[in-house]
Amino acid sequence: xxxxxxxxxxxxxxxxxxxxxxxxxxxxxxxxxxxxxxxxxxxxxxxxxxxxxxxxxxxxxxxxxxxxxxxxxxxxxxxxxxxxxxxxxxxxxxxxxxxxxxxxxxxxxxxxxxxxxxxxxxxxxxxxxxxxxxxxxxxxxxxxxxxxxxxxxxxxxxxxxxxxxxxxxxxxxxxxxxxxxxxxxxxxxxxxxxxxxxxxxxxxxxxxxxxxxxxxxxxxxxxxxxxxxxxxxxxxxxxxxxxxxxxxxxxxxxxxxxxxxxxxxxxxxxxxxxxxx
Numbered sequence: 001x002x003x004x005x006x007x008x009x010x011x012x013x014x015x016x017x018x019x020x021x022x023x024x025x026x027x028x029x030x031x032x033x034x035x036x037x038x039x040x041x042x043x044x045x046x047x048x049x050x051x052x053x054x055x056x057x058x059x060x061x062x063x064x065x066x067x068x069x070x071x072x073x074x075x076x077x078x079x080x081x082x083x084x085x086x087x088x089x090x091x092x093x094x095x096x097x098x099x100x101x102x103x104x105x106x107x108x109x110x111x112x113x114x115x116x117x118x119x120x121x122x123x124x125x126x127x128x129x130x131x132x133x134x135x136x137x138x139x140x141x142x143x144x145x146x147x148x149x150x151x152x153x154x155x156x157x158x159x160x161x162x163x164x165x166x167x168x169x170x171x172x173x174x175x176x177x178x179x180x181x182x183x184x185x186x187x188x189x190x191x192x193x194x195x196x197x198x199x200x201x202x203x204x205x206x207x208x209x210x211x212x213x214x215x216x217x218x219x220x221x222x223x224x225x226x227x228x229x230x231x232x233x234x235x236x237x238x239x240x241x242x243x244x245x246x247x248x249x250x251x252x253x254x255x256x257x258x259x260x261x262x263x264x265x266x267x268x269x270x271x272x273x274x275x276x277x
Contacts, residue, residue: 005174009181023190024156029054030099037092047088048079060098064275093142097149111163118155127272128226131265136252137217147203147219148226154187154204155179184208210246221248
């Protein structure tokens with residue numbers, strides 16, 4: 001690692017341990033929706049009222065419900081119908097994920113570009129996660145989508161830090177090294193601070209553990225396989241690994257060497273990515 005990368009990494013880790021690092025907060029609309037959904041007595045009209053304060057989010061939810069992914073038999077024309085169709089928990093998870101796009105914006109061009117790249121990768125992995133979850137597991141596709149959207153959330157505070165420190169801004173090698181080393185740790189911290197459901201809380205760190213062997217398939221498995229599939233054919237080091245040694249494929253019932261299954265679902269995955277992006 002470069003001297004700069006080591007120094008900044010040390011600074012950031014100390015700031016994390018002392019709770020001095022400013023973590024991103026969920027967008028206001030997502031916080032309100034999650035809070036409302038946690039109320040056991042919440043009514044659908046009340047949840048609709050909370051979501052409808054954000055017209056762009058409302059429109060995107062309706063679009064998602066009408067997409068081939070969810071295969072609604074009748075056309076959904078308003079938010080009430082959409083929430084009825086999805087249910088309260090699914091709606092809250094999807095709305096949280098869609099609202100998070102607001103976080104991936106910055107004031108400097110370099111960092112804004114990097115944030116957009118991270119969000120593009122996150123939506124790609126989330127789209128693949130949704131489809132894999134639906135076809136190969138009994139887990140919840142809305143949770144898998146959310147897991148994909150937050151798997152790199154730990155990059156945000158590092159990029160915000162870089163925006164304030166021109167030395168790091170000008171050294172993309174050091175910045176890349178720092179991101180690689182500590183974004184998983186930060187991601188877990190952020191999801192705990194956001195009070196995310198327990199099964200998702202360690203996805204940022206666990207999806208990069210290629211030796212992990214849980215007893216049954218989980219969301220980190222889904223995100224791990226989705227990430228690897230998103231890198232197929234690229235020069236990325238993960239694409240050069242021998243995937244037959246990675247047990248998450250087996251837990252999903254997938255053969256990493258067989259392209260056929262992937263081909264069959266690729267149109268669905270494309271659709272999911274477009275919707276989320």
